[in-house]
Amino acid sequence: MIHVRPAIDLDASSMAALLNKIIEQGGTTALVTKVTAADLKDRMASDSGRAAWHVAVNDNEKVMGFQWIDAADYLPVEAAEIATFVEVGQTGLGIGSKLFDATKKTAKALGYTWINANIRADNEGGLIYYQSRGFQDYGRIEDYELADGQLVDKILKRYDL
Template sequence: MIFRTAQESDAEGIASVLQDLFDAGKRRKPCSAEFVLGHYISHPDSIRCTLAGDQSGHILGFQSLRHAVVDNPYDVAVGWGIIGTHIRPSAARRGVGRGLFAQTLDAAHGFDLTFIDATIGSKNAEGLAYYEAMGFREYRQLEDAVSKVYQLPS
């Protein structure tokens, strides 16, 4: 598996990961390359968007780490990180998410983050289990979602 920072030229490949999740009924939000650029790769508050690929360059998934700024749309405490993870269903449960989180933690250390928020749909059992396994713990409940926090060692 290869991990690297996503570039603008990866937008189509990442969009196809989102499309596969949509087709599998695991996503409802947009899946276009334009959305990927605006939300992940080129977002002004992005700390790092890391992708995982196989030896042939096929994108298996990606993880976004953003900085929570004033008035962020997720109502996350200012200064925290905000994480999002998307793995192609055909590559699930093979350690892609675990490998991505090691990369994201590296970026979080480099950015001097102390806390990272993960907000997950309350019915998303695999998402909840994944973040729990990565060391995130619940700190708030929203209407249809649960927020978990990861605390980096100081």
């Protein structure tokens, strides 16, 4: 059974390991450089004050996925940026749905009125995930340069709370 709860510092190592597997696999995240637990702890600690981090854990407290929202400089104050990561090989099992249920409630409590998803155009699974949650396309970024120099297009999707 999957349970969703707020992420804590002790989750950072598991979250980093999960994210690094996704980065190694390639093609679904704009991140191209591995992260450490310290990187994620720093990110959680230095948020805007309007961030929320959730983890999906199994009965043994193994992190199976995580999701965060936070303000972003390129978005209006009423909008949150979202990122979602699920253990490689575990997509399509409802983990992302449970994470988003928790995130929606928290986003409203933090005063957001909509959530922005910024997804690589070649990330079919991510596009399907956000579409199935009710996100609607509203923009596109062409030739976005990743840290390794690769150019990708990005689809912008919006979810009104």
